[in-house]
Amino acid sequence: MTTAKRNILFGGLGAAVALLATSFLAGIAVGYLRASGVTVDLHAAAFWGILVLSVMAMVGAMGVSVLWMRSIDEAAREAHKAAWFWGGSAGMSVGGVLMILSSLPGAETIVGAAGLFGRTDPTAYMAVGAFALMTLMLIGYGVVWAWWWLARR
Amino acid sequence: MNNRLKALRAERDWSQAVLAEQLGVSRQTVNALETGRYDPSLPLAFRIARVFGQPIEAIFTE
Secondary structure: OHHHHHHHHHHHHHHHHHHHHHHHHHHHHHHHHHHHOOOOHHHHHHHHHHHHHHHHHHHHHHHHHHHHHHOOOHHHHHHHHHHHHHHHHHHHHHHHHHHHHHHOOOHHHHOOOOOEEEEEEEHHHHHHHHHHHHHHHHHHHHHHHHHHHHHOO | OOHHHHHHHHHHOHHHHHHHHHHHHHHHHHHHHHOOOOOOHHHHHHHHHHOOOOOHHHHOOO
16 A cells, blocks of 8 residues: 555544544533533534534545545546536536526526425525535536546547 | 657557556556647656656657
């Protein structure tokens, strides 16, 4: 195994262990406080806990991505750059059409606005929009990445 | 840009994988270089020249 691959493996494992350990310790802390008779707002604790964990997860993912991007060769990097720009931009353009449509008066009659797991609160709609945009960008990314390599076979 | 990578590799009886290993790139990248569908960066072009023991201009032509 090359040094770069070992760094990616251990970096990823380290991030996962840090995430699990933080979750575990946060659970123990909340349990201890409640057992000691301290009033803990579970909703607020869950919110802040998940916020910290998601930031940790994304920082970890970004760190592993940096290690991985440094480990691949220049052609593979070019493929990802092209995929990011052309695929991501194309996906974002499709999302842009949906965004304009959804801002029209009476959009609920022309845009199939779906909630998240049955939820229909504003945050759920915001999350659906974020997921939809990310999905479109990822589809574009995948298509252009595959095209880049197929065109250079 | 044209190149003589495939011919130079064949002269040495190297597989794409062997050349890729020497250049520190993937086999797919060697293939893309040989078909002329990917132009290498200057650092990679210098590495290629070093591996084949020839000047860059003897390997790559416009």
